[in-house]
Amino acid sequence: MQITHFDFTLPDERKLYDDLNANFADHKVNVLLGPNGAGKTTLLDFISTVAPRPAQCFTGFPTFKRIAYQLQGVPFLPEATVYQTFKLVMAIENPKKRFAVDELPTELAALANTQFGKLSGGQKRLVIIETISHLNRDLYLFDEPESGLDPQMARQVVAKIHQLTKRGKKVIMTAHQFQNINSDDYQLHFLEKGKIRFTGTPTDFLKAQQTDDLVEAYIKQAKFVS
Amino acid sequence: MIRKLSALSKFETEMVLKDKGIFVFTLLFPTVYFLVTAFTGSRSLSPANFVQNVPGFWTYMVLVGVINQITSAIVTMRENNFLKMFTFIAGDKRLIYYANLIPQVFVIQAEILIFDVIAAIVYRADFRTLTLMLICWLANFIIIPIIAFFTSLILIVPVKVQTMGALMTGYLFLGLFLAYVQTNSLVVNTLMAVINPGSFIIRAYELLLPGANNVVAYLGILAVIAILYAIAGNVIVTKMSLNSATARA
Numbered sequence: 001m002q003i004t005h006f007d008f009t010l011p012d013e014r015k016l017y018d019d020l021n022a023n024f025a026d027h028k029v030n031v032l033l034g035p036n037g038a039g040k041t042t043l044l045d046f047i048s049t050v051a052p053r054p055a056q057c058f059t060g061f062p063t064f065k066r067i068a069y070q071l072q073g074v075p076f077l078p079e080a081t082v083y084q085t086f087k088l089v090m091a092i093e094n095p096k097k098r099f100a101v102d103e104l105p106t107e108l109a110a111l112a113n114t115q116f117g118k119l120s121g122g123q124k125r126l127v128i129i130e131t132i133s134h135l136n137r138d139l140y141l142f143d144e145p146e147s148g149l150d151p152q153m154a155r156q157v158v159a160k161i162h163q164l165t166k167r168g169k170k171v172i173m174t175a176h177q178f179q180n181i182n183s184d185d186y187q188l189h190f191l192e193k194g195k196i197r198f199t200g201t202p203t204d205f206l207k208a209q210q211t212d213d214l215v216e217a218y219i220k221q222a223k224f225v226s
Numbered sequence: 227m228i229r230k231l232s233a234l235s236k237f238e239t240e241m242v243l244k245d246k247g248i249f250v251f252t253l254l255f256p257t258v259y260f261l262v263t264a265f266t267g268s269r270s271l272s273p274a275n276f277v278q279n280v281p282g283f284w285t286y287m288v289l290v291g292v293i294n295q296i297t298s299a300i301v302t303m304r305e306n307n308f309l310k311m312f313t314f315i316a317g318d319k320r321l322i323y324y325a326n327l328i329p330q331v332f333v334i335q336a337e338i339l340i341f342d343v344i345a346a347i348v349y350r351a352d353f354r355t356l357t358l359m360l361i362c363w364l365a366n367f368i369i370i371p372i373i374a375f376f377t378s379l380i381l382i383v384p385v386k387v388q389t390m391g392a393l394m395t396g397y398l399f400l401g402l403f404l405a406y407v408q409t410n411s412l413v414v415n416t417l418m419a420v421i422n423p424g425s426f427i428i429r430a431y432e433l434l435l436p437g438a439n440n441v442v443a444y445l446g447i448l449a450v451i452a453i454l455y456a457i458a459g460n461v462i463v464t465k466m467s468l469n470s471a472t473a474r475a
Contacts, residue, residue: 045469048314050310050468050469051469064317065317065318067314068314068315069310069311069314071307071310071311072307073306073307075306075307075308075310075311075312076308076311077241077308079241079244079245080237080240080241084237084240088233088234088237089315091229091230091233091237092230092233092234092315092316092317093315095229095230095232095233096229131315135315
């Protein structure tokens, strides 16, 4: 999956992407890093085709129907219970099969009859990630999946995302947290000022910034660009 | 496709039935107004006066129901990312639109049916009037989706939720006002039915009422307008943005 020579200017005339080039690894969790406002979510919108994706710049990406996209926020109906929501998704995914409450993933079983709107922020996020992960798609996009989660839940969520690549799925996620990006199964892409400024594994990133801490490496990279 | 639509419609129906608030605008307000005017007005409550009063209430209920429960609902879904999320899950945004439209047609029809029962009691409806009510009610199964397709024009306007309420209220009042602008000119009436869904509904009911003029001509014209509305509505739903009006790209 490649993006080549992609330019995009916002309605306020600010250039968000300036000859952006990116190469996403197929068998790793691609992590899009960068400061707030760098355009990470907007890039996911282009990749997902929610914003029109120029074919000449985006190559190797699946079509809309083969993409699952976890959006920021809580885009499930607050009145629906966790079971109703999950059942709906499973009914769409596999219309011939009836989904029973005891087939809910273990993590969600205790929340089965709780309305989505009454869940905590972290629980909502967990429901969304679980739901998205159960879709059979070629490419999975996650927009800040760890945001608002406690460390234990965040680890659980990232592990779930990581499992997708083990099943041969392609994954791109945005992140601001690094505690769970702990192996070279991840490919980092640092986006700032319209370009991908770094691409490589966490080990490469630490080496490039001459540190052994990813947060420090991130800050050094951001300072270097500015 | 059908199974997906069925699953989504079932889910949507469960959600719709949880929200009793929708009945306030579409059913309670017109019913209260109807009862107040019925018992304080000077007209006699006879079946003969029925055809002059009740179609206006049906028009209001169809318009308000479609605007509040179908078109505004889609805008709200788009603004809170629900539309985007579920389009990714379902694979086609038209499924989300139709899954909302189908149960809402039945909800609006249920509201009109309750209103009709009250109207029938108030007007001491005879068999002929009851038959007329039934025919108009059945016609609503065609009229409501057509009006929904027409009002889906709003979906291509980059409207924010905050301005949606004001826009829809204005649209509703204008639609109802224009619906009662009646002339004997086929051309003017046709034009009104093309640009105003309220006029389209009234013209459609008039075709079913006793003593209707130019039935064949109006039926043909309304059928053509309905087909155009349906085509335009489907194109709009297919092309509408999944992104919120406040999104960057």
